[in-house]
Amino acid sequence: MGIDKRKGIGYNKGMNKITDFLDKNSMTQGQLADRLDYDLSYVNQIINGRRQISDAFRWRWLTEFG
Secondary structure (H helix, E strand, O other), rough: OOEEEOEEEOOOOOOOOOHHHHHHHHOOOOHHHHHOOOOOHHHHHHHOOOOOOOOHHHHHHHHEEE
């Protein structure tokens, strides 16, 4: 486990494909939320496994990032 100021203490790298994407693209959760037109809290819940990825989220992801 490492410490990442964008994600908090106890962040486990490699645990989530979205966090891997954010790291590779030097993007914050807030920037991702803005690009996909979602609330930061919604994106955070998906990343932390508290919410399932919806079809709408997948569609927006594919539309924005291919």
